[in-house]
Amino acid sequence: MEKKLKDLFSEYASGTILSTANNCIMDFKEVQTFTYRTYIKPREYGDFVWKTWCSNTVDSTWDDGAVSRANLPGGKWKILNAYLADGGSSADGTIVADSSVPITYNNSRSKDVEQAETFESDDVRINIPEGHYLAFTWTITNKTIGQVLPYNCEGNLASAYIAKGNLADQDSNDLFEACENMLVLPSLILYKKAVTKNIVFFGDSITQGVRTQKDKYEYWVSKIADGLGVEYGIWNLGCGWSRAKDAAQDGKWLYKAKHCDEIVICLGVNDIGTLNRNADQIINDLTIIINRVKENNSLCKVILFTVPTFDFKGQQEIAWRRVNEYILKGKFKNVDRIFDITEILSQDKPNDNLEKVEYHSNVDDPHPNGLAGTRISEKFLKWY
Numbered sequence: 001m002e003k004k005l006k007d008l009f010s011e012y013a014s015g016t017i018l019s020t021a022n023n024c025i026m027d028f029k030e031v032q033t034f035t036y037r038t039y040i041k042p043r044e045y046g047d048f049v050w051k052t053w054c055s056n057t058v059d060s061t062w063d064d065g066a067v068s069r070a071n072l073p074g075g076k077w078k079i080l081n082a083y084l085a086d087g088g089s090s091a092d093g094t095i096v097a098d099s100s101v102p103i104t105y106n107n108s109r110s111k112d113v114e115q116a117e118t119f120e121s122d123d124v125r126i127n128i129p130e131g132h133y134l135a136f137t138w139t140i141t142n143k144t145i146g147q148v149l150p151y152n153c154e155g156n157l158a159s160a161y162i163a164k165g166n167l168a169d170q171d172s173n174d175l176f177e178a179c180e181n182m183l184v185l186p187s188l189i190l191y192k193k194a195v196t197k198n199i200v201f202f203g204d205s206i207t208q209g210v211r212t213q214k215d216k217y218e219y220w221v222s223k224i225a226d227g228l229g230v231e232y233g234i235w236n237l238g239c240g241w242s243r244a245k246d247a248a249q250d251g252k253w254l255y256k257a258k259h260c261d262e263i264v265i266c267l268g269v270n271d272i273g274t275l276n277r278n279a280d281q282i283i284n285d286l287t288i289i290i291n292r293v294k295e296n297n298s299l300c301k302v303i304l305f306t307v308p309t310f311d312f313k314g315q316q317e318i319a320w321r322r323v324n325e326y327i328l329k330g331k332f333k334n335v336d337r338i339f340d341i342t343e344i345l346s347q348d349k350p351n352d353n354l355e356k357v358e359y360h361s362n363v364d365d366p367h368p369n370g371l372a373g374t375r376i377s378e379k380f381l382k383w384y
Helices: 220-228 252-258 269-273 279-296 314-328 370-383
Strands: 012-014 024-028 033-040 046-055 077-086 111-113 118-120 124-128 134-142 146-151 160-164 188-192 197-203 232-236 262-266 301-305 337-339 360-362 365-368
Touching: 046 252, 077 124, 134 146, 197 220, 197 252, 220 232, 220 370, 252 279, 262 279, 269 279, 269 314, 279 301, 279 314, 365 370
Parallel strands: 012 232, 197 232, 197 262, 262 301, 301 337
Antiparallel strands: 012 188, 024 146, 033 134, 033 160, 046 118, 046 124, 046 188, 077 111, 077 134, 360 365
């Protein structure tokens, strides 16, 4: 029987800092079988019991919502095989020979997944040596046609591979091809670990770490996790293109976040930059998010970030300034602490609507780079 997330978190913690939130969905024209292999830096090396938890629902909206949107249910699909393995020290599509350990679901190697279902795996034990990747591989067949399988389609922050057919138990990389903009993983990869507290980082691509270097784990959430240490469980629920509007719908994405001891909320950039929403709309949605978290667990601590600096101008800059003024004046009830990320990212006044150029991931892209990740994490850890 599936445990509720709050019960899982009483025994387990997230085993990786890599975000596995979904913002897209695969559209199948026919029944097909693919194997997906992903290389993950584990939160801790060594011999541990692991478990996966899946939500067959899209968490947040991609782009303008034409392709996928928040709370879009996944279709029917089947897991033919799934494994954890020692991925070695090179994320090259291979795994260490004979290291694969099968994942089961109610003692079955396969699992029929229903529309919008949530489910967990059985426990599985594996030893991952220091400096090696945890490799997660599963083979999936769609059982219905159309929009079926939720996944994350931002630029991959971890090496991932795809192959046609049922190759989940294969050690070599024969027939596997590297894939970009396609991360197909369970919603949560946990390991059995008693922690001081479980913290969720809840935001968009800036929280996810988009545009930072693959496999380097140089984004600010990862560096904060390193600084806090493994006694803190960290679940990165950052998801590219997401907005406060998505979370305020109180769907599966916020459901995940509500079952933690502490939540760090960093939203608003896409509400402003993609949807051109005004300050009152964003403030209203942030209020709903915060209140829903507290209604679910009054003891959950809420840390609210200011809306990050993202080179906004004109009406977008006005909305950005108004929301941040509201945050910094402490007007949100039920917020326990406020962290001003703009103080780190912004240029000096009067150009504080612009991000410091050295923090740009590309010349004209204000997604924070690895250097910004270092500066944000340093400031946060001292403040925390």
